[in-house]
Amino acid sequence: MKADPAVQRRLLELADVDAELNRINHRRRTLPELEEIGQAERDQQAKRDSLVSSQTSFDDLDQEVKRLEAEVEQVRAREERDRTLMESGGSAKQMEDLQHELETLSRRRGALEDDLLEVMERREATETEVGYAREAVSAADTTLEDAQRRRDEAQKDLDTAEAKRQAERASFVQEIPENLLTLYDRIRQQRGAGAGLFQAGRCGVCRIELDRAALTHVREAPADEVVRCEECGAIMVRTKESGL
Numbered sequence: 001m002k003a004d005p006a007v008q009r010r011l012l013e014l015a016d017v018d019a020e021l022n023r024i025n026h027r028r029r030t031l032p033e034l035e036e037i038g039q040a041e042r043d044q045q046a047k048r049d050s051l052v053s054s055q056t057s058f059d060d061l062d063q064e065v066k067r068l069e070a071e072v073e074q075v076r077a078r079e080e081r082d083r084t085l086m087e088s089g090g091s092a093k094q095m096e097d098l099q100h101e102l103e104t105l106s107r108r109r110g111a112l113e114d115d116l117l118e119v120m121e122r123r124e125a126t127e128t129e130v131g132y133a134r135e136a137v138s139a140a141d142t143t144l145e146d147a148q149r150r151r152d153e154a155q156k157d158l159d160t161a162e163a164k165r166q167a168e169r170a171s172f173v174q175e176i177p178e179n180l181l182t183l184y185d186r187i188r189q190q191r192g193a194g195a196g197l198f199q200a201g202r203c204g205v206c207r208i209e210l211d212r213a214a215l216t217h218v219r220e221a222p223a224d225e226v227v228r229c230e231e232c233g234a235i236m237v238r239t240k241e242s243g244l
């Protein structure tokens with residue numbers, strides 16, 4: 001392929017812009033905020049799980065308190081009834097039975113009230129835990145939102161940089177003939193870079209030093225000949241800095 005040396009030199013500018021676009025893309029994929037967000041999402045999930053677990057314990061204990069309160073109330077009502085019966089009088093045997101039952105009920109109520117007190121204490125402790133767990137979820141939400149905001153800002157900066165480079169690229173490609181541009185783009189898609197400055201006997205893309213025969217070929221090729229690296233296939237652009 002033939003191309004005017006000045007046109008070939010435009011390829012170097014295009015290659016610089018493309019290298020910058022590659023860096024922008026790489027940066028986009030490797031933003032540290034992405035890793036932070038992943039970590040923050042895992043942390044948020046763990047904190048949410050922990051809150052659900054504390055809340056479930058609290059609900060269970062709350063149910064238990066209500067159950068014990070209802071039982072205490074039942075016993076109390078029974079005691080009330082027995083006392084009313086005793087006040088209305090009866091046989092000595094009936095009085096004795098009622099007295100006996102009242103003693104049993106009193107012991108039963110005492111035991112239930114002890115249980116109730118203990119469960120209420122546990123419920124209170126669990127309520128405190130729920131409060132802490134809620135704060136932890138809120139803190140994890142804030143951490144995640146902060147990382148997402150910083151990622152969005154970084155992506156916006158990259159969008160701006162990319163748009164600027166794309167505009168430069170669009171202007172450079174107008175000055176390059178279609179067949180040369182097609183070749184350049186094909187190599188770039190395969191290798192990541194389409195052209196490089198030939199300098200000090202090395203390809204500007206893969207940096208491999210040419211052997212004597214290849215070097216002679218490059219040296220003797222007409223200025224408008226598009227020469228390519230035998231190793232990586234990139235177009236080797238010859239300029240005054242090539243040292244030929």
Ligand SMILES: [Zn+2]
Binds near residue numbers: 205233234
């Ligand atoms: Zn090469």
